[in-house]
Every structure is written in C-alpha cells, then in structure tokens.
Amino acid sequence: MKANTRKFEVLRVSILSHCSFACVYCAPKNKPDRTDFYPKIHYLNPELLESKIRLLTSHIQLKEVHLTGGEPTLHKDLVLLIQKLKEISIDEIAITSNGFFEDGLIQKMKLAGLTRMNFSLDSFSQSGFERLSDRKLPVERLLKRILEAKTFGLDVKVNCTVLKGFNESEILNLLQWAGENEIPIRFLEFMKMGPLQEEHSNCFYSAEEIRETIHSQYNFRPYPTAPDSTATYHITDEGFIFGIIANHTEPFCEGCNRLRMDSLGRIYGCLSDQTSFDLPSEPSDVPFVLEQAMETKKTQFTGSELSMKFIGG
Template sequence: MVRRFRKLRLSLTDSCNFACVYCVTGHEAPAEKAQTRVEDFLRWVSAIHAVNPLNEIRLTGGEPTLYRDLVPLVARLSAMGISKISLTTNGFALARLAKPLSAAGLSAVNVSLDALDETIFRVMGGRSPAAVFAGIDAAKAAGLETKINTTLVGEVNDSQILPLLGWAKGKHVTIRFLELMAMGHLHAERSARLVAAEDILSVIATAFEFRALPRAPHATAHYYELDGGYRFGIIGNTSLPFCSDCDRLRLDSHGRIFGCLSSQQSHDLAAEGIDVAAVLRSAMQLKQAEKFTGSQLVMREIGG
C-alpha cells in the first residue's frame, strides 16, 4: 500500500515556558529567541499544499502560544482552505488566546495535562495548574474541540490516572494517556519509566468497566468506551503501535521537514530551487513499517 501524506505538524518555536521531564533534562542551553516570520511559514506551507493538498495542520512547538504572531498565522492558514487547523499546547496562555484563535479559524486544541495534584504537576515540569485549568475551560467556551494529553512517567505521575480520568469525564473532555516516548535524553533510558498500555488499562479497570473500540485509520490513539458512552484513549507507541499507516510529516521552525520521529534525517524545504514533491516523497519513505523505535531528536525542537 502506498502511503499518502495528509497531515502536517508545524513547529512554530523551540522555546517553551515549561520544563517537562520527558522533554528536557533542565540543563539544556536556552533556545534561540529569534522567531520565524509568518511569511516564511506561509511560503513553506503553500508550497506543500500546492503539490499535496493538506487535510490538517497541527501547530506545535516548543510551546506554540509563545509564537508572537500565532493568531494572524492561524487566520492566514485558514484562508488557504485547509479544513482543520489544530494546536497542541501546555495550556498556560490558552485562557487569553482561545477566543481569538477560534475566531481566526482554529478548530481544535490538545492540552497537555500530566497531573491534577499540584505537587506532581510541578515535579513533572509544569507551571501554575490553575492557569492550565482556566485555559481548558476557555477553549471549551470558545467552541474548540478540546482533548487532554497525559504523558505517563512511572513512579512520578502514574498515580494520577484515575483522578485525571474521573476529572476529564466530569468535564466531558476526552483524555488520552500517552506512553513515554524514547526521544532525546530518554532514548536509551525510557524503559525504566514506561507505563505501558496494559498497565494503564489495569488501573482503569479497578474503577470502571470499558470496552475497546476499533482503531480509526491513521489514528495515533486507540479508544475505549465506558458505560454511559464516555471515551478515553491510549497513545501507545510501544504497546499499541500505529506506524503502519501514519500519514503525518513534521516541519520545524527552520524549514526542515521530517518523515518520522524515529529518524533524525530531514530535508531542507527552505532551500532554493527545491523539488517539493520529491522532498515529500523522500520524507514519507523514512517512516517505520510497523513500530516506533525512537531517536535522539528533542521534542521541544521538532514538535509533538
């Protein structure tokens, strides 16, 4: 089967105002302060969209809400006719930005929330959980499709599975639990902290009855339904691999396009005279046939 590229993940900045333990060690050099111009992002996306019409663009970071021109960028991407523009964020600035982003054409937001307990939240690298909760409420009020992403780290926030599930269910917001990825500083160390899908489900089974739902084509998450119809998901890059039909490519803030998080190889879309269609084909060929293997790439730099 020949894969088709449908979804672009666009990293707007290397900067982040959190220091999540699965992304950084805390000893990294400060990220560059210079930001890529809106015109550059639009030129790269337009070139891609012209030869390969996109179904979705997901804006990532670092932390994309730190990109100063986020709202005008969303508006101009929306004007291209791309059917879905979404955002992955830590939610810290979302209370202020949700309404203008929705008005500009944003349709969905994934908010990273790794704990309800404030102490654990901060140990995981977050700041001000109250600001994140306010951001989630603002996103819902603005009409944005809102999901929660929780990355689980063994012996750090795995005690939060049931509290977060109960909270999300009460909020009528879908939550997805993510297995820790073998990326960056965790490439060789991840296994000791991995909370696998079967472990997540075992914990949930102590409090809820649920059934597995069929995985949608190209989806990263496997979903489960509780009695009453509430659905939660697990993104299990190790236990429940989804690589075989992945339809995403990543473009970083320097104009480099990546085919897979398991490969550090990239292609420079910003180079003069580039054959965009050929670059996209080459990037798609870097994808894993079956299972994610990880790499030294840092998620803060390439985007989630």
C-alpha cells in the same frame, strides 16, 4: 510520491523551538538538548510558513495542520500564523498547549480559524504538576483554560504522558475529571525521544498497564477510532472517552500519515528519524523531496535523540 505507499495528510509544525516548562520527559534541566541540532531559539516566520504550506498543498492534500512547539502560545505572531493557514483553506487547524498564556488568546485564535486545542495535563494534583513541569504554577489555572476552550466551541482533547514513579497513580483522577467535563483524554506511553533516552526503561508505563489501572475502577469497551488515529479509543460505562497512544508496545507506524516541519521550515518524514529536508523553491522539485521524506518512515517506532519540541511534538 509512490502510489503503493502511505501518503502525507497531516502536518505538525513546531513554530518555535523552546517552551516555558521543563517537563521531565521533554526538557529536564539536568539533561540539556544537543546544541548541534538547535544552537539557539528559533521562531517560524509567518511568511515562511505560508510559502512552505503553499508548496506542500500544491502537491498533497493536507487535511490538517497542527501547530506545536515548544510552547506555541509563546510565538508573538501565533494568531497571524493561524490566519494564514485559514487563508490557504486548511480545514482543520489545531494547536497543542500547556495552557499558560495570556487572557483572551483562545478567542483570538478561534476567530482566526483555529478548530481544535489539545492540552497537556499530566497531573491533577498541584505537587505532581510542579514535579513534572518543573514550574511552581497553579494547576487550577490549566484546568480553567481547558474548560474555557470548550466554551468557545473548540474541539478539545487532553493529553497525559504517563511516567512510572511520577503520575501513574493519577490516571483514574484525570479520567474522571475529563469524563465528567465531557472531554476525551488520551494517555501516552512515554516516548524514547530526546534527553531521557537512557532512563526510558525506568520511567516506562505501558498501554497494558494503563488499561489495567483504568479497569480497576471502570468497565470499558472499544470506541470508534479513525483508521489514521494515533490513539486507540475506549468508552467507559459512564460515558467517559479515553484513548491510549502506545508508540512502543502497540505501534501504529503502518498507518502514519504525518509530515513534520521545524521552526526553520525543514520537513521530517518520521519521528524516529532525525533526517530533515529543505523544501525547494521550485514547485516541480517538491515531489522528489516528499518522496525522500516518505522513505524515512519506519515500520516500528524506535525514537530519536532529537527532542519532541523541535519537530512538532
């Protein structure tokens, strides 16, 4: 790859192309995904993942592989996928989940090599949770899963996508719960991806509005943030740590070090570009494909028609 450009260090892998939820910002029932992208459900084969990762690590230094979806815990070979990443000597292995999965899975993933779990928690109230997820499931079960992951010694973070008219009034309650349980929470600007492109402006709640909401009850100051972090972190006087991921109003594209892979093993260089690339079987051809993927990276986030669940959201 070009020496004067950014480099890929984090790989986000969508290990399957569907989810058990139909969240309003990702897969609303009345706004189906374009079938020309993914005409059917796909699961990433463990052997395919291993071969692709070995190809990549022969040319780039991956410091983290993050398994996503869809909902990755629906993958029947999830533990095996984690084991294979561990065998390839990936130091940081993370997963993002909605928290609704079988008992005992967290311990199995931890033993296989998992180091971090991110949980999507968009509402603290039962009614808000049902409205956002389109599922009549107890939000209390999700809260218990988050705490369970922490008891197993995993690095745990909580993600909340903020949508105007849906959950902006819950920001303070979510921050308090996460802070009291010593879990960093990240508030995300609603991203212009997939089915809700046209309605984006109606639901958008900016990073500045999130900070103003938090400042109405808490004093906070900057908290150390890694240069390649997607979030800008702060800490309240009470010691509550929160981050804000502001793709639209405060883009961090210039420092992006992420490469993405879908459930077919295709790679994407940028979240704002739906161009995909097949990794060649010949190792000597990999650098050229990686350079092509790098050239798709934008300097400003613009979004895409492709839903987040297909490319490691």
